[in-house]
Amino acid sequence: MTDISPIPADFAEQLAQIEATWSQTPDASAAACAAIIFNARERREPLAQIYATELYGLIMNHKGQSLAARDLLYEAVQQAQALHNFPLEARVHEQIARSYYTLGDYRTALNHWLRSIELAELAQAEPMTWILAKIGIGQIYDALNDPTTAVTFFETAAQRITEVNDPYLDAKIKINLGVVLFKSQHNFAAKQALYAAIAICLRENYYDYTAESQFRLAEILISEGELDTALDLLERGLDYSLKAEHRWSEANIYTAMAEIYALQANWQQAMSAIGQGQAVSRSNNFTHVLMRQHFAAAHYAEHLQQATLALAEFKAGFALQQQINAAALPDQHQELEQKTGLRPNASHLLLDLANHPAIEKGKIEQFPSVICQAAAQILSLERVILWQRRTDRLGILTAYTDQTTNETTELLAAELSAFFNWLNEHKSLIAHDALHHPDAWDLAEHYLQPRGIFSILAFPILSGTDQYVLMFEHVGAQRNWLPDEVQHASQLADITSRAFANHERHRFQGEIHLLNARLAEANEALESRVAERTQTLELAMEKLVQSEKLAALGSLVAGIAHELNTPLGAALTCSTTLSAESRELIQMLHSNTLKKSSLDNFGNTLIEASQLIERNLNRAIELVSDFKQVAVDTTSSRRRAFNLLDTVNDVVKMFNSQIRHSQHQIQIHIPSSIQLDSYPGPFEQVLTNLINNSLLHGFESINAGIIQISATLNEHNSIDFCYEDNGCGIKAALHKKVFEPFYTTKLGQGGSGLGMYITYNIVTGVLGGELILESESGQYTRFKIKLPLIAP
Known part of the structure; x- marks a missing residue:
């Protein structure tokens, strides 16, 4: 966990004590965390509650009981979201992902790990969360029998381990590397990784990981026929698993010991060891482990010529296998029903x-x-x-x-x-x-x-x-x-x-049609009466237009609010860091322990934080400034003179956040001298729809897309405006459908099917122009727009 100074001192002291000792006393530590969570709720201290829940989730995961912490972790996520604390939210998502991974729900686990990475990178948080999420994704590939890809993820995580001072995390990476390297048949490299993990765990007294490392190393030695060495490792690992109350390792160590006894034809000892392992698995609901233990016990009983016992063990293993398969049946049936049309998705x-x-x-x-x-x-x-x-x-x-x-x-x-x-x-x-x-x-x-x-x-x-x-x-x-x-x-x-x-x-x-009918009936009425009715009609039409503008403004406000979260969140994080560092400096000053190095460090931190705050606040000011102009244009269809290049730049800036986190580029080639007497609001909506289409459809499977926006003056008091991307293109058979209302390939995934329909109507209607689509599937999409310098 990171600095917990913003929470009350009593909570901070309790959490620090639990964090220092939980690996040796997990049961007592979990109970202490639960008490802190309850007290933090009562005292309305969300940060303390999140920290305690995070630690509780870690403990329960290592006890093999991650499901017990899931509801509390989701509660912690909603608390972190309310606080707009991206680093904390990222860490809790990582914990939630692990709970789903443990139960085999890899799709949901992957979603949460990817969200954790996204938040960690967005907040420029400390790298530990990022590393843990990368490890988690590697474990999913391992579980899906792709150890080669898993190795890549674990090695990527290991490359950043020097950025954190966390031997426990270092040991975790090495253990996982050892497992997948062994599965990839790189035994020597696997043993090197596991020996390194054991050295770290013994030095730091990490009993749980010591037990797991020795169990994993013993698996390799058993495969190589080094049975005595493997048995010695397992006996020592069993001692450490009992010290740490790490039941998962304990259950698996008994299983591995039984396998060694069986390979030595010592069937009675194998039967005794597997029985001890079954007792651990049964009391901790390790269903998959227990299933394998029953099948192993059936094999050992058969060699002991205990046919009745062998049959009973086989039946017990088969029953658990059926139970595991049955748990997956509802999802499988639902998927099958959806594919066959029996159940609509x-x-x-x-x-x-x-x-x-x-x-x-x-x-x-x-x-x-x-x-x-x-x-x-x-x-x-x-x-x-x-x-x-x-x-x-x-x-x-x-x-x-x-x-x-x-x-x-x-x-x-x-x-x-x-x-x-x-x-x-x-x-x-x-x-x-x-x-x-x-x-x-x-x-x-x-x-x-x-x-x-x-x-x-x-x-x-x-x-x-x-x-x-x-x-x-x-x-x-x-x-x-x-x-x-x-x-x-x-x-x-x-x-x-x-x-x-x-x-x-x-x-x-309906009001307009009614007013039109009344106006037709009163065609021969007095001029004043006609004027009055016309004014009423215009008011009704204005209300209709205004409702559309407010809808657009609502979307714009949501977008700019999301954009402002990042610079303001970063500025708040820097401000919080300066506050904590200042208090620490004052304490050292009062206790006469202030050193020049401490003062130098504080000065450097102050400079870096101030620069970050200044940059992020300037970014927020720039966003607000851009928003003011775009909001005015978006919520009105007023006609005015405007510079084409400036207007295009304003729209492109609103997409900077999406472009910044990708390798996409927007290149603008427009002379600064082009001035239009037209409607900037509708024009901005056209350009926004085109850029959205490129990002959502054109670049869906492209990592580094390029958008080119250009314009030239022609000799007919008009401009040739061209928008082009090098995305996936549009099939020729679909060119006529693109401008039809509600046609989209993204329905149910964020697409409404109205973007290009509205674009065509704006260009050919309000702006008085022409719109032509040119595209080659897999190569490019180009929209050629001819606009008059003076709108009709």
Whole structure:
């Protein structure tokens, strides 16, 4: 763990003591961590709770009981997210990944390890989390019988071990390297790695890893026929596993000892050793290990001519094998049913919902219940509720529950200050444990707990001046929302937002049609009356346009808020570091222990931190400045004179964060002298859609894509604007479909299918231009746009 000085001194002292001794006393240390977690909750100390949970997860993992810590780890993730503490969030994701890996859920483990690496790199955190995540991914490849690739990941992790002073982590890498090198038939290199691990563990008194290293080394020696040496290693490893209470190593060591006795034809001793191993596995629920031990025991009993015992052991092993296979059957059956069409998958259900007539036509009397019922099916929920805000309260617009669809509960701001503060921030809420979530604890006390609801997802939705909340409620034990589930819930919220937008649009269009009819009937009326009706029509049209602009601004605000998180988070981290260093310096000054070297170190830290703070704050200022201009243009269709190069640069800057974390490039070749009298807002939307398409579709399988944006003046008072990327291109058969509404290859993965449809309409409509698509599959995509210097 890193510096824990920001938490209360009593918690810091207890955690430091546990961290120093947990490998020798894991059971007592786990209990102490649980007590700190409980006390930190009571005292509203989220940092202390996260640190204690992180340590608890580490201990339980080494006890082979990682599942017991998972719910607490998800709670810690939501606490770290609320604090915007990326390094802590990265570390907890690493722990969660390990719990899924232990149970064989490699896909979910991989998602969490990749998220951990992303957060660690984003926050420029200390490298330990990054190293652990790389080790985890290597272990997945090992589990999938690809030891060669696993070696690459472990060696990558080992390259950064000098950046941290952590012998325990160094030993972990060497043990894993030894295992996969042995599987890759590089016995000599494997033994070197394991001997190095044993040396570290003996020096540092890491009894758990000492036991595991000796067990792994013994496996190699057994394969090479060095049975006596291997047995000696295992006997010593058994002593260390008992000291560390490391039950996994203990169970496997007994199994390996039994194998040696069997190879020596000492069947009675083999039977005795395997029995001891079975007892350990049985009491710790090591199902896979116990299964192998039963089959080994059946083999030994057969050689002892104990047919009844051999049959019983074989049956026990076979029963466990059936149990393990049965646990995987539901997922296998679900996958088979989805492939054969017997069970619709989430993507198909989302697609059907997105195209539902009630949503397309914005029928508010129908689409809320349609969405809630579909959401309950997609996320396997008993309750989905769409709330409508009325100033200081939330009322139910539509509810899909396990009991009734007519629930009439109201949520009052006076009782739910934390929840309504969240609602005012217009951000999503992911609460694995709602009772202990900083934004949902009062909602849990007043509304969720009485209904048996433990976990929720909530998404605010704006429609004109109205505000709604789509809430997904899980009844029963804590549900740890998986990334796919959060994505599906977000897509359901997007569909709901589109349904409300369609409702608003149809209502405005109805008003416009009605006003048009009335104007036609009053064609011969007085001029003043015609003017009055015309003014009313324009107001209605303005409301329709304004609703579209607000939707665009909402997306822009979300994007800039996400962008600002990085520089502001980095500045806050530097500021926290300076605060801690300052307190330490003052303490040394008061205790007359201040040294010149300490003062020099503080000075260097001060300079580096100040520079980092200055750079990140300047970056935030630059983002806000860019946002001001782009926001003004995005939320208005005002006509004005603007410089083409400056406008293009402003849009490209908004994509810097995505480009910066990749090898993609955007090259601009536009003369600085081109001035247009046109509509910068719609033009920026066109360019934004094109860049988004390149990043999402064109460069999907390309690491270093290049986007070229160019423009030239021609002799007809117009410009030839060209946008080109070297991505995957578009098949010739699809060229006509590209500009059709709702056509996309990314439906259910973030694509709406409206981007190019809107782009074509803006270019040929508002901007008065022409748009031509040229593309070769696998080579390039080029959009040639001809725009008048003075828009019509």
